[in-house]
Amino acid sequence: MNFQQLQSARRLLVRQKITMMQNRYVVHLEAPDGSEGPMVAFVEQKRLAFKEQVTLFTDDTKQYVLAGFKARQVIDLGSGYDVVDHQGQPIGYFKKDFAASLLKSTWHLDAPGIPTLTGTERSPLVAILRRFVDSLSWLPYHFDFGANGHNAFSVEKKWGLRDRYVVDIADPNLDRRVIIAMAVALDALQAR
Secondary structure (H helix, E strand, C coil): CCHHHHHCCCEEEEEEEECCCEEEEEEEEECCCCCEEEEEEEEEEECCCCCCEEEEECCCCCCCEEEEEEECCCCCCCCCEEEEECCCCEEEEEEECCCHHHCCCEEEEECCCCCCEEEEECCHHHHHHHHHCHHHCCCCCEEEEEECCEEEEEEEECCCCCCEEEEEECCCCCCHHHHHHHHHHHHHCCCC
16 A cells, blocks of 8 residues: 555545454555455554553554654643654644533644644534443444535444444545544544
8 A cells, every 4th residue: 555545545444443452443445345445554552541642554564654643741631632654743733622522522633734624523412422321432423524614524433333434535635644543533532
């Protein structure tokens, strides 16, 4: 998989695999028939990490880093996360908006060359149910990210026994590495 193929992707499929000590995410391009195509990212996130740091690898051999994200501060829920490329250079930033998230989870995403994108849950009812009824955390949710009335990308959690997500990308200028980081963060950090 080369970087140009990843950058031209219009849809990504994300699957979570839960283990005892880590959450694992596998990200694929969508094949023409709608199934999982080539793997573009493999992510492991340690549970209960004191300072959140997540590395996105190009595949499950973990030989090559695609990107990563890291909390700016330890245990500061409002500090935000820097997204970096394989060389540690900044390529984006995201932060949860805790005030706006009281009813519907809201995130802000910044990346070079684009306006700040705001991502909010599409359904107020699902947002409220997920917040107040812990046993309903399996409910699918949808986040739409956009600016100035234009949708840039969306992340949709699908029904099923395992967490699966479909990421639709409308803006061809968005760095797919930043989108993958945000999609993983929506699952890994949502409850914090």
